[in-house]
Amino acid sequence: MWNSALRAKYFGRGKPFGRTEWDQLLGHCGAVTDVPAACFWRDLVAAYPEAKAVLVVREEEEAWLRSCCALLDGALDPFGLYVLRFTDPFWFGRIITCASLYIEGLFGSTNAVVAKANARAAYRKHNAEIRATVSKERLLEYKLGSEWEPLCAFLGKEVPGVLFPNLNDSEMLRLSFLYAVAKTIRHSLVNLAVVVGAGAVVGGLVWRVGIEAVTSAKEQALLGGTSVVSSCIRATCGYQGITRCVGH
Structure with a gap:
Protein backbone atom coordinates (compact mmCIF):
# COMPACT_ATOMS: atom_id res chain seq x y z
CA MET A 1 0.00 0.00 0.00
CA TRP A 2 2.92 2.37 0.59
CA ASN A 3 3.82 2.22 -3.08
CA SER A 4 0.24 3.03 -4.07
CA ALA A 5 0.18 5.97 -1.66
CA LEU A 6 3.51 7.29 -2.98
CA ARG A 7 2.48 6.98 -6.63
CA ALA A 8 -0.77 8.85 -5.93
CA LYS A 9 0.93 11.62 -3.93
CA TYR A 10 3.95 12.35 -6.08
CA PHE A 11 3.05 11.10 -9.55
CA GLY A 12 -0.74 11.48 -9.80
CA ARG A 13 -1.26 7.77 -10.36
CA GLY A 14 -4.27 6.55 -8.42
CA LYS A 15 -6.45 8.01 -5.70
CA PRO A 16 -4.79 9.93 -2.84
CA PHE A 17 -5.20 8.20 0.51
CA GLY A 27 -4.67 1.12 11.92
CA HIS A 28 -2.55 -1.27 13.98
CA CYS A 29 0.03 1.45 14.79
CA GLY A 30 0.14 3.86 17.69
CA ALA A 31 2.84 6.00 16.06
CA VAL A 32 4.88 6.16 12.87
CA THR A 33 8.30 7.60 12.15
CA ASP A 34 10.82 8.03 9.34
CA VAL A 35 10.18 7.43 5.65
CA PRO A 36 7.92 6.64 3.94
CA ALA A 37 5.49 7.82 6.67
CA ALA A 38 7.24 11.21 6.95
CA CYS A 39 6.40 11.88 3.30
CA PHE A 40 2.73 11.98 4.31
CA TRP A 41 2.90 14.22 7.36
CA ARG A 42 0.36 16.64 5.88
CA ASP A 43 -2.03 13.83 4.92
CA LEU A 44 -1.75 12.14 8.32
CA VAL A 45 -2.22 15.38 10.27
CA ALA A 46 -5.41 15.99 8.29
CA ALA A 47 -6.66 12.40 8.54
CA TYR A 48 -6.03 12.17 12.31
CA PRO A 49 -6.86 15.53 13.91
CA GLU A 50 -6.46 13.98 17.36
CA ALA A 51 -2.84 12.98 16.66
CA LYS A 52 0.26 14.89 17.69
CA ALA A 53 3.32 15.53 15.53
CA VAL A 54 7.00 15.47 16.50
CA LEU A 55 9.49 17.23 14.25
CA VAL A 56 13.00 15.94 14.97
CA VAL A 57 15.80 18.41 14.23
CA ARG A 58 19.55 18.22 14.64
CA GLU A 59 21.89 20.71 16.27
CA GLU A 60 23.82 20.95 13.00
CA GLU A 61 22.20 20.78 9.59
CA GLU A 62 25.45 19.42 8.14
CA ALA A 63 25.20 16.31 10.31
CA TRP A 64 21.80 15.51 8.83
CA LEU A 65 23.08 16.22 5.32
CA ARG A 66 26.03 13.83 5.71
CA SER A 67 23.76 11.09 6.99
CA CYS A 68 21.19 11.68 4.26
CA CYS A 69 23.79 11.67 1.47
CA ALA A 70 25.27 8.41 2.75
CA LEU A 71 21.81 6.83 2.67
CA LEU A 72 21.15 8.16 -0.84
CA ASP A 73 24.44 6.72 -2.09
CA GLY A 74 23.48 3.31 -0.73
CA ALA A 75 19.86 3.33 -1.84
CA LEU A 76 20.62 4.62 -5.34
CA ASP A 77 23.63 2.44 -6.08
CA PRO A 78 23.24 1.31 -9.73
CA PHE A 79 24.00 -2.32 -8.89
CA GLY A 80 21.08 -2.38 -6.48
CA LEU A 81 18.74 -0.42 -8.74
CA TYR A 82 19.39 -2.32 -11.94
CA VAL A 83 20.57 -5.78 -10.86
CA LEU A 84 19.67 -6.81 -7.31
CA ARG A 85 16.10 -5.51 -7.48
CA PHE A 86 15.49 -8.07 -10.24
CA THR A 87 17.53 -10.97 -8.83
CA ASP A 88 15.77 -10.57 -5.45
CA PRO A 89 12.36 -9.17 -6.45
CA PHE A 90 10.36 -10.34 -3.44
CA TRP A 91 12.49 -8.76 -0.70
CA PHE A 92 15.06 -6.23 -1.91
CA GLY A 93 13.04 -5.43 -5.01
CA ARG A 94 10.07 -4.37 -2.90
CA ILE A 95 12.25 -2.27 -0.60
CA ILE A 96 14.14 -0.48 -3.37
CA THR A 97 10.96 0.17 -5.35
CA CYS A 98 9.43 1.94 -2.36
CA ALA A 99 12.68 3.80 -1.65
CA SER A 100 12.97 4.94 -5.27
CA LEU A 101 9.45 6.35 -5.14
CA TYR A 102 9.89 8.42 -1.98
CA ILE A 103 13.41 9.54 -2.89
CA GLU A 104 12.20 10.86 -6.23
CA GLY A 105 9.20 12.42 -4.51
CA LEU A 106 11.25 14.14 -1.81
CA PHE A 107 14.45 14.98 -3.69
CA GLY A 108 13.26 15.17 -7.29
CA SER A 109 15.40 12.41 -8.77
CA THR A 110 16.65 8.85 -8.41
CA ASN A 111 20.05 9.97 -9.66
CA ALA A 112 22.27 10.07 -6.57
CA VAL A 113 24.16 13.21 -7.64
CA VAL A 114 20.97 15.17 -8.32
CA ALA A 115 19.18 13.88 -5.21
CA LYS A 116 22.09 14.85 -2.96
CA ALA A 117 22.27 18.29 -4.56
CA ASN A 118 18.58 18.81 -3.73
CA ALA A 119 18.73 17.35 -0.21
CA ARG A 120 19.47 20.50 1.78
CA ALA A 121 16.67 22.51 0.16
CA ALA A 122 14.24 19.60 0.59
CA TYR A 123 15.14 19.35 4.29
CA ARG A 124 14.58 23.04 4.92
CA LYS A 125 11.32 23.08 2.97
CA HIS A 126 10.01 20.03 4.84
CA ASN A 127 10.71 21.56 8.25
CA ALA A 128 9.41 25.01 7.32
CA GLU A 129 6.12 23.64 5.98
CA ILE A 130 5.51 21.59 9.12
CA ARG A 131 6.17 24.60 11.36
CA ALA A 132 3.82 26.74 9.27
CA THR A 133 1.02 24.16 9.08
CA VAL A 134 0.77 22.23 12.34
CA SER A 135 -0.60 24.14 15.32
CA LYS A 136 1.74 24.69 18.26
CA GLU A 137 -0.54 22.63 20.48
CA ARG A 138 -0.04 19.59 18.27
CA LEU A 139 3.63 20.05 17.39
CA LEU A 140 6.80 19.32 19.33
CA GLU A 141 10.07 20.40 17.77
CA TYR A 142 12.38 17.85 19.32
CA LYS A 143 16.11 18.49 19.23
CA LEU A 144 18.00 15.24 18.76
CA GLY A 145 19.78 14.28 21.98
CA SER A 146 17.22 15.85 24.34
CA GLU A 147 16.43 12.46 25.90
CA TRP A 148 13.01 11.53 27.30
CA GLU A 149 11.84 14.61 29.18
CA PRO A 150 10.51 16.93 26.44
CA LEU A 151 8.95 14.04 24.54
CA CYS A 152 7.20 12.59 27.59
CA ALA A 153 5.99 16.01 28.73
CA PHE A 154 4.51 16.66 25.28
CA LEU A 155 2.74 13.28 25.21
CA GLY A 156 1.63 13.40 28.85
CA LYS A 157 3.57 10.28 29.77
CA GLU A 158 5.91 9.41 32.62
CA VAL A 159 9.62 9.24 31.91
CA PRO A 160 10.53 5.54 31.63
CA GLY A 161 13.33 4.15 33.72
CA VAL A 162 15.41 3.06 30.73
CA LEU A 163 17.99 4.77 28.56
CA PHE A 164 16.74 6.69 25.56
CA PRO A 165 17.20 4.48 22.47
CA ASN A 166 19.99 5.34 20.07
CA LEU A 167 19.55 2.92 17.19
CA ASN A 168 19.91 5.12 14.13
CA ASP A 169 23.50 6.33 14.34
CA SER A 170 25.95 6.06 11.45
CA GLU A 171 27.46 2.77 12.64
CA MET A 172 24.04 1.16 13.04
CA LEU A 173 23.06 2.34 9.57
CA ARG A 174 26.29 0.94 8.14
CA LEU A 175 25.73 -2.46 9.76
CA SER A 176 22.08 -2.49 8.69
CA PHE A 177 23.12 -1.76 5.11
CA LEU A 178 25.72 -4.55 5.13
CA TYR A 179 23.15 -6.96 6.52
CA ALA A 180 20.66 -5.99 3.82
CA VAL A 181 23.27 -6.46 1.08
CA ALA A 182 24.29 -9.87 2.44
CA LYS A 183 20.68 -11.00 2.69
CA THR A 184 19.93 -9.75 -0.82
CA ILE A 185 22.92 -11.56 -2.33
CA ARG A 186 21.92 -14.75 -0.53
CA HIS A 187 18.38 -14.47 -1.89
CA SER A 188 19.75 -13.70 -5.36
CA LEU A 189 22.00 -16.76 -5.38
CA VAL A 190 19.12 -18.98 -4.35
CA ASN A 191 16.83 -17.46 -6.98
CA LEU A 192 19.46 -17.81 -9.70
CA ALA A 193 20.12 -21.41 -8.67
CA VAL A 194 16.41 -22.16 -8.96
CA VAL A 195 16.23 -20.56 -12.41
CA VAL A 196 19.37 -22.32 -13.65
CA GLY A 197 18.24 -25.59 -12.10
CA ALA A 198 14.83 -25.32 -13.69
CA GLY A 199 16.46 -24.54 -17.03
CA ALA A 200 18.73 -27.56 -16.68
CA VAL A 201 15.77 -29.81 -15.87
CA VAL A 202 13.81 -28.55 -18.88
CA GLY A 203 16.86 -28.88 -21.09
CA GLY A 204 17.44 -32.39 -19.83
CA LEU A 205 13.86 -33.38 -20.55
CA VAL A 206 14.03 -31.93 -24.06
CA TRP A 207 17.31 -33.74 -24.69
CA ARG A 208 15.89 -37.00 -23.39
CA VAL A 209 12.77 -36.72 -25.57
CA GLY A 210 14.94 -35.95 -28.58
CA ILE A 211 17.25 -38.91 -27.95
CA GLU A 212 14.30 -41.24 -27.44
CA ALA A 213 12.72 -39.97 -30.66
CA VAL A 214 15.90 -40.48 -32.68
CA THR A 215 16.47 -43.92 -31.15
CA SER A 216 12.92 -44.93 -31.96
CA ALA A 217 13.32 -43.56 -35.48
CA LYS A 218 16.50 -45.55 -36.05
CA GLU A 219 14.80 -48.72 -34.85
CA GLN A 220 11.92 -48.09 -37.21
CA ALA A 221 14.33 -47.34 -40.04
CA LEU A 222 15.91 -50.74 -39.70
CA LEU A 223 12.46 -52.19 -40.30
CA GLY A 224 10.95 -49.79 -42.80
CA GLY A 225 13.62 -47.55 -44.36
CA THR A 226 14.36 -43.84 -44.14
CA SER A 227 10.81 -42.81 -44.96
CA VAL A 228 9.80 -44.21 -41.59
CA VAL A 229 12.56 -42.12 -39.97
CA SER A 230 11.07 -39.00 -41.54
CA SER A 231 7.58 -39.84 -40.33
CA CYS A 232 8.76 -40.48 -36.77
CA ILE A 233 10.77 -37.24 -36.51
CA ARG A 234 7.93 -35.23 -38.05
CA ALA A 235 5.44 -36.62 -35.55
CA THR A 236 7.79 -35.98 -32.61
CA CYS A 237 9.12 -32.50 -33.45
CA GLY A 238 6.56 -31.11 -35.88
CA TYR A 239 9.32 -29.45 -37.88
CA GLN A 240 9.67 -30.17 -41.59
CA GLY A 241 13.29 -29.03 -41.77
CA ILE A 242 14.35 -31.80 -39.41
CA THR A 243 12.51 -34.32 -41.56
CA ARG A 244 14.56 -33.39 -44.59
CA CYS A 245 17.86 -33.52 -42.73
CA VAL A 246 17.19 -36.90 -41.17
CA GLY A 247 15.76 -38.25 -44.40
CA HIS A 248 19.14 -37.79 -46.01
Whole structure:
Protein backbone atom coordinates (compact mmCIF):
# COMPACT_ATOMS: atom_id res chain seq x y z
CA MET A 1 0.00 0.00 0.00
CA TRP A 2 2.92 2.37 0.59
CA ASN A 3 3.82 2.22 -3.08
CA SER A 4 0.24 3.03 -4.07
CA ALA A 5 0.18 5.97 -1.66
CA LEU A 6 3.51 7.29 -2.98
CA ARG A 7 2.48 6.98 -6.63
CA ALA A 8 -0.77 8.85 -5.93
CA LYS A 9 0.93 11.62 -3.93
CA TYR A 10 3.95 12.35 -6.08
CA PHE A 11 3.05 11.10 -9.55
CA GLY A 12 -0.74 11.48 -9.80
CA ARG A 13 -1.26 7.77 -10.36
CA GLY A 14 -4.27 6.55 -8.42
CA LYS A 15 -6.45 8.01 -5.70
CA PRO A 16 -4.79 9.93 -2.84
CA PHE A 17 -5.20 8.20 0.51
CA GLY A 18 -7.85 9.34 2.98
CA ARG A 19 -8.76 8.19 6.47
CA THR A 20 -10.13 4.85 5.23
CA GLU A 21 -6.92 3.92 3.40
CA TRP A 22 -4.69 5.13 6.23
CA ASP A 23 -6.68 3.06 8.70
CA GLN A 24 -6.13 0.02 6.50
CA LEU A 25 -2.40 0.67 6.34
CA LEU A 26 -1.67 2.07 9.81
CA GLY A 27 -4.67 1.12 11.92
CA HIS A 28 -2.55 -1.27 13.98
CA CYS A 29 0.03 1.45 14.79
CA GLY A 30 0.14 3.86 17.69
CA ALA A 31 2.84 6.00 16.06
CA VAL A 32 4.88 6.16 12.87
CA THR A 33 8.30 7.60 12.15
CA ASP A 34 10.82 8.03 9.34
CA VAL A 35 10.18 7.43 5.65
CA PRO A 36 7.92 6.64 3.94
CA ALA A 37 5.49 7.82 6.67
CA ALA A 38 7.24 11.21 6.95
CA CYS A 39 6.40 11.88 3.30
CA PHE A 40 2.73 11.98 4.31
CA TRP A 41 2.90 14.22 7.36
CA ARG A 42 0.36 16.64 5.88
CA ASP A 43 -2.03 13.83 4.92
CA LEU A 44 -1.75 12.14 8.32
CA VAL A 45 -2.22 15.38 10.27
CA ALA A 46 -5.41 15.99 8.29
CA ALA A 47 -6.66 12.40 8.54
CA TYR A 48 -6.03 12.17 12.31
CA PRO A 49 -6.86 15.53 13.91
CA GLU A 50 -6.46 13.98 17.36
CA ALA A 51 -2.84 12.98 16.66
CA LYS A 52 0.26 14.89 17.69
CA ALA A 53 3.32 15.53 15.53
CA VAL A 54 7.00 15.47 16.50
CA LEU A 55 9.49 17.23 14.25
CA VAL A 56 13.00 15.94 14.97
CA VAL A 57 15.80 18.41 14.23
CA ARG A 58 19.55 18.22 14.64
CA GLU A 59 21.89 20.71 16.27
CA GLU A 60 23.82 20.95 13.00
CA GLU A 61 22.20 20.78 9.59
CA GLU A 62 25.45 19.42 8.14
CA ALA A 63 25.20 16.31 10.31
CA TRP A 64 21.80 15.51 8.83
CA LEU A 65 23.08 16.22 5.32
CA ARG A 66 26.03 13.83 5.71
CA SER A 67 23.76 11.09 6.99
CA CYS A 68 21.19 11.68 4.26
CA CYS A 69 23.79 11.67 1.47
CA ALA A 70 25.27 8.41 2.75
CA LEU A 71 21.81 6.83 2.67
CA LEU A 72 21.15 8.16 -0.84
CA ASP A 73 24.44 6.72 -2.09
CA GLY A 74 23.48 3.31 -0.73
CA ALA A 75 19.86 3.33 -1.84
CA LEU A 76 20.62 4.62 -5.34
CA ASP A 77 23.63 2.44 -6.08
CA PRO A 78 23.24 1.31 -9.73
CA PHE A 79 24.00 -2.32 -8.89
CA GLY A 80 21.08 -2.38 -6.48
CA LEU A 81 18.74 -0.42 -8.74
CA TYR A 82 19.39 -2.32 -11.94
CA VAL A 83 20.57 -5.78 -10.86
CA LEU A 84 19.67 -6.81 -7.31
CA ARG A 85 16.10 -5.51 -7.48
CA PHE A 86 15.49 -8.07 -10.24
CA THR A 87 17.53 -10.97 -8.83
CA ASP A 88 15.77 -10.57 -5.45
CA PRO A 89 12.36 -9.17 -6.45
CA PHE A 90 10.36 -10.34 -3.44
CA TRP A 91 12.49 -8.76 -0.70
CA PHE A 92 15.06 -6.23 -1.91
CA GLY A 93 13.04 -5.43 -5.01
CA ARG A 94 10.07 -4.37 -2.90
CA ILE A 95 12.25 -2.27 -0.60
CA ILE A 96 14.14 -0.48 -3.37
CA THR A 97 10.96 0.17 -5.35
CA CYS A 98 9.43 1.94 -2.36
CA ALA A 99 12.68 3.80 -1.65
CA SER A 100 12.97 4.94 -5.27
CA LEU A 101 9.45 6.35 -5.14
CA TYR A 102 9.89 8.42 -1.98
CA ILE A 103 13.41 9.54 -2.89
CA GLU A 104 12.20 10.86 -6.23
CA GLY A 105 9.20 12.42 -4.51
CA LEU A 106 11.25 14.14 -1.81
CA PHE A 107 14.45 14.98 -3.69
CA GLY A 108 13.26 15.17 -7.29
CA SER A 109 15.40 12.41 -8.77
CA THR A 110 16.65 8.85 -8.41
CA ASN A 111 20.05 9.97 -9.66
CA ALA A 112 22.27 10.07 -6.57
CA VAL A 113 24.16 13.21 -7.64
CA VAL A 114 20.97 15.17 -8.32
CA ALA A 115 19.18 13.88 -5.21
CA LYS A 116 22.09 14.85 -2.96
CA ALA A 117 22.27 18.29 -4.56
CA ASN A 118 18.58 18.81 -3.73
CA ALA A 119 18.73 17.35 -0.21
CA ARG A 120 19.47 20.50 1.78
CA ALA A 121 16.67 22.51 0.16
CA ALA A 122 14.24 19.60 0.59
CA TYR A 123 15.14 19.35 4.29
CA ARG A 124 14.58 23.04 4.92
CA LYS A 125 11.32 23.08 2.97
CA HIS A 126 10.01 20.03 4.84
CA ASN A 127 10.71 21.56 8.25
CA ALA A 128 9.41 25.01 7.32
CA GLU A 129 6.12 23.64 5.98
CA ILE A 130 5.51 21.59 9.12
CA ARG A 131 6.17 24.60 11.36
CA ALA A 132 3.82 26.74 9.27
CA THR A 133 1.02 24.16 9.08
CA VAL A 134 0.77 22.23 12.34
CA SER A 135 -0.60 24.14 15.32
CA LYS A 136 1.74 24.69 18.26
CA GLU A 137 -0.54 22.63 20.48
CA ARG A 138 -0.04 19.59 18.27
CA LEU A 139 3.63 20.05 17.39
CA LEU A 140 6.80 19.32 19.33
CA GLU A 141 10.07 20.40 17.77
CA TYR A 142 12.38 17.85 19.32
CA LYS A 143 16.11 18.49 19.23
CA LEU A 144 18.00 15.24 18.76
CA GLY A 145 19.78 14.28 21.98
CA SER A 146 17.22 15.85 24.34
CA GLU A 147 16.43 12.46 25.90
CA TRP A 148 13.01 11.53 27.30
CA GLU A 149 11.84 14.61 29.18
CA PRO A 150 10.51 16.93 26.44
CA LEU A 151 8.95 14.04 24.54
CA CYS A 152 7.20 12.59 27.59
CA ALA A 153 5.99 16.01 28.73
CA PHE A 154 4.51 16.66 25.28
CA LEU A 155 2.74 13.28 25.21
CA GLY A 156 1.63 13.40 28.85
CA LYS A 157 3.57 10.28 29.77
CA GLU A 158 5.91 9.41 32.62
CA VAL A 159 9.62 9.24 31.91
CA PRO A 160 10.53 5.54 31.63
CA GLY A 161 13.33 4.15 33.72
CA VAL A 162 15.41 3.06 30.73
CA LEU A 163 17.99 4.77 28.56
CA PHE A 164 16.74 6.69 25.56
CA PRO A 165 17.20 4.48 22.47
CA ASN A 166 19.99 5.34 20.07
CA LEU A 167 19.55 2.92 17.19
CA ASN A 168 19.91 5.12 14.13
CA ASP A 169 23.50 6.33 14.34
CA SER A 170 25.95 6.06 11.45
CA GLU A 171 27.46 2.77 12.64
CA MET A 172 24.04 1.16 13.04
CA LEU A 173 23.06 2.34 9.57
CA ARG A 174 26.29 0.94 8.14
CA LEU A 175 25.73 -2.46 9.76
CA SER A 176 22.08 -2.49 8.69
CA PHE A 177 23.12 -1.76 5.11
CA LEU A 178 25.72 -4.55 5.13
CA TYR A 179 23.15 -6.96 6.52
CA ALA A 180 20.66 -5.99 3.82
CA VAL A 181 23.27 -6.46 1.08
CA ALA A 182 24.29 -9.87 2.44
CA LYS A 183 20.68 -11.00 2.69
CA THR A 184 19.93 -9.75 -0.82
CA ILE A 185 22.92 -11.56 -2.33
CA ARG A 186 21.92 -14.75 -0.53
CA HIS A 187 18.38 -14.47 -1.89
CA SER A 188 19.75 -13.70 -5.36
CA LEU A 189 22.00 -16.76 -5.38
CA VAL A 190 19.12 -18.98 -4.35
CA ASN A 191 16.83 -17.46 -6.98
CA LEU A 192 19.46 -17.81 -9.70
CA ALA A 193 20.12 -21.41 -8.67
CA VAL A 194 16.41 -22.16 -8.96
CA VAL A 195 16.23 -20.56 -12.41
CA VAL A 196 19.37 -22.32 -13.65
CA GLY A 197 18.24 -25.59 -12.10
CA ALA A 198 14.83 -25.32 -13.69
CA GLY A 199 16.46 -24.54 -17.03
CA ALA A 200 18.73 -27.56 -16.68
CA VAL A 201 15.77 -29.81 -15.87
CA VAL A 202 13.81 -28.55 -18.88
CA GLY A 203 16.86 -28.88 -21.09
CA GLY A 204 17.44 -32.39 -19.83
CA LEU A 205 13.86 -33.38 -20.55
CA VAL A 206 14.03 -31.93 -24.06
CA TRP A 207 17.31 -33.74 -24.69
CA ARG A 208 15.89 -37.00 -23.39
CA VAL A 209 12.77 -36.72 -25.57
CA GLY A 210 14.94 -35.95 -28.58
CA ILE A 211 17.25 -38.91 -27.95
CA GLU A 212 14.30 -41.24 -27.44
CA ALA A 213 12.72 -39.97 -30.66
CA VAL A 214 15.90 -40.48 -32.68
CA THR A 215 16.47 -43.92 -31.15
CA SER A 216 12.92 -44.93 -31.96
CA ALA A 217 13.32 -43.56 -35.48
CA LYS A 218 16.50 -45.55 -36.05
CA GLU A 219 14.80 -48.72 -34.85
CA GLN A 220 11.92 -48.09 -37.21
CA ALA A 221 14.33 -47.34 -40.04
CA LEU A 222 15.91 -50.74 -39.70
CA LEU A 223 12.46 -52.19 -40.30
CA GLY A 224 10.95 -49.79 -42.80
CA GLY A 225 13.62 -47.55 -44.36
CA THR A 226 14.36 -43.84 -44.14
CA SER A 227 10.81 -42.81 -44.96
CA VAL A 228 9.80 -44.21 -41.59
CA VAL A 229 12.56 -42.12 -39.97
CA SER A 230 11.07 -39.00 -41.54
CA SER A 231 7.58 -39.84 -40.33
CA CYS A 232 8.76 -40.48 -36.77
CA ILE A 233 10.77 -37.24 -36.51
CA ARG A 234 7.93 -35.23 -38.05
CA ALA A 235 5.44 -36.62 -35.55
CA THR A 236 7.79 -35.98 -32.61
CA CYS A 237 9.12 -32.50 -33.45
CA GLY A 238 6.56 -31.11 -35.88
CA TYR A 239 9.32 -29.45 -37.88
CA GLN A 240 9.67 -30.17 -41.59
CA GLY A 241 13.29 -29.03 -41.77
CA ILE A 242 14.35 -31.80 -39.41
CA THR A 243 12.51 -34.32 -41.56
CA ARG A 244 14.56 -33.39 -44.59
CA CYS A 245 17.86 -33.52 -42.73
CA VAL A 246 17.19 -36.90 -41.17
CA GLY A 247 15.76 -38.25 -44.40
CA HIS A 248 19.14 -37.79 -46.01
